Amino acid sequence: MPSLGSDMEAGTLVEWLKRPGENLRRGDIVAVVETQKGAIEIEIFQDGILEEYLVDIGQTVPVGTPLARVRGPGEAAAAVEEAPRAVAEPVATPLPMPVAPAPSALKAAVTGALASPAARQSAAQRGLDLAALKGSGPGGAVVLADVEAAGVAPPLARKSGGLDLDEMRKAIAAAMIRSKREIPHYYLSHDIDLAAATSWLERTNAAREPAERLLMGALFLKAVALALTKHKAFNGFYGDGGFMPSEAVHVGAAVSIRGGGLVAPAIHDTDQLDLDAIMAKMRDLVARVRAGTLRSSELADTTVTVSSLGERGVEGMYSIIYPPQVAILGIGKVRERPWVVEGQVAPRPLVTMTLAGDHRVSDGHRGALLLNEIDRLLQEPEAL
Numbered sequence: 001m002p003s004l005g006s007d008m009e010a011g012t013l014v015e016w017l018k019r020p021g022e023n024l025r026r027g028d029i030v031a032v033v034e035t036q037k038g039a040i041e042i043e044i045f046q047d048g049i050l051e052e053y054l055v056d057i058g059q060t061v062p063v064g065t066p067l068a069r070v071r072g073p074g075e076a077a078a079a080v081e082e083a084p085r086a087v088a089e090p091v092a093t094p095l096p097m098p099v100a101p102a103p104s105a106l107k108a109a110v111t112g113a114l115a116s117p118a119a120r121q122s123a124a125q126r127g128l129d130l131a132a133l134k135g136s137g138p139g140g141a142v143v144l145a146d147v148e149a150a151g152v153a154p155p156l157a158r159k160s161g162g163l164d165l166d167e168m169r170k171a172i173a174a175a176m177i178r179s180k181r182e183i184p185h186y187y188l189s190h191d192i193d194l195a196a197a198t199s200w201l202e203r204t205n206a207a208r209e210p211a212e213r214l215l216m217g218a219l220f221l222k223a224v225a226l227a228l229t230k231h232k233a234f235n236g237f238y239g240d241g242g243f244m245p246s247e248a249v250h251v252g253a254a255v256s257i258r259g260g261g262l263v264a265p266a267i268h269d270t271d272q273l274d275l276d277a278i279m280a281k282m283r284d285l286v287a288r289v290r291a292g293t294l295r296s297s298e299l300a301d302t303t304v305t306v307s308s309l310g311e312r313g314v315e316g317m318y319s320i321i322y323p324p325q326v327a328i329l330g331i332g333k334v335r336e337r338p339w340v341v342e343g344q345v346a347p348r349p350l351v352t353m354t355l356a357g358d359h360r361v362s363d364g365h366r367g368a369l370l371l372n373e374i375d376r377l378l379q380e381p382e383a384l
Contacts, residue, residue: 001055002042003063004035004299011035012060013067017114017141018050024070029295031067041295048072114141123147172262176320183238183321184359190371192378193341194334194349200381217253217308218279220331222384223377224306225249225270231370233362234327234355235303243326243361252302252322253282255289263289264305264322265298275384310334316352326358 001011014032018024024044031042048070055067115123115130119142123130128150135142197219205213228235228249236245249271252264265288267273267281288294302322308331309317317330332352339348353374357367377384 001065010062188367189354192375197381198349218275223374227373237324246303250301250303252305254307266302326361328356330354
């Protein structure tokens with residue numbers, strides 16, 4: 001059972017997507033687990049053969065409990081007594097997190113048909129029997145495309161996906177209370193002139209089809225990621241042993257959930273991706289957040305978070321750090337304001353970027369250097 005956040009203590013196995021005897025490759029989705037973060041697809045991080053299940057569907061077990069035995073290439077079959085099956089024990093109720101609860105379709109008893117969470121939710125909305133559909137996914141699992149190919153239109157009045165907004169607010173409040181109680185925050189803000197970035201973006205998008213165009217958000221994420229490779233005190237985690245910097249930069253892009261709530265899945269190795277790849281991953285994450293099909297690594301690996309309310313017309317936002325991270329950046333609305341350029345006042349597109357930093361790890365001086373580095377990178381968008 002993977003840990004998907006510092007406050008996660010247990011999870012419930014919802015379904016298996018691989019059967020004993022099947023070959024596994026690194027990155028395969030093997031199971032779906034229901035946590036306070038919702039229904040999460042669990043990835044495998046090694047090649048091998050799924051030898052046996054150690055946890056039954058519907059069983060709730062603590063973080064760290066083996067879910068299955070995987071035999072590596074060339075390994076002999078393991079003796080059963082080496083890893084006894086997990087026994088369900090009472091576990092402490094975990095502190096809620098500011099993320100989406102599981103879709104109601106996944107809370108029902110599993111029908112026996114292998115299917116992805118998105119496929120189950122769509123099939124329930126369309127009134128389809130999953131057992132009657134032929135799956136094209138791993139191990140014959142029914143995926144969303146199989147449901148859509150069935151040709152049954154969903155009803156016009158769709159439900160909100162099972163979100164309990166009251167519980168969502170409680171989860172957000174509990175996580176933020178913990179953050180403000182434990183983390184000594186400091187805040188900085190910096191106005192950035194986006195004239196160069198805006199001009200470059202307009203020229204680049206002019207020759208592209210709408211589906212291939214870049215958004216300013218991709219430039220923001222890349223500039224932040226590159227700046228973090230230089231200012232490492234803002235990229236990592238704070239635990240019992242103090243600050244643990246991360247060599248990898250996995251920027252969490254905050255995505256709002258329809259009806260309420262927020263989740264910030266990671267874009268892995270953001271600093272190493274080009275702008276088109278970042279844009280594609282942003283679109284993919286938004287689509288999968290709305291469908292409820294996030295993966296475990298996207299929630300467990302985020303090293304810093306970027307959040308924006310610019311599309312809501314907010315000029316600046318001062319965010320609260322999401323533990324165990326040590327920084328969060330906020331981005332406001334890009335708007336034209338009078339600005340002094342070479343001694344002359346002229347209208348310029350400006351954005352206010354804010355930083356909330358953890359004073360146990362960094363200070364205002366370092367935070368100012370980080371914001372100024374992001375500013376410098378955005379003045380040379382062609383280099384991003």
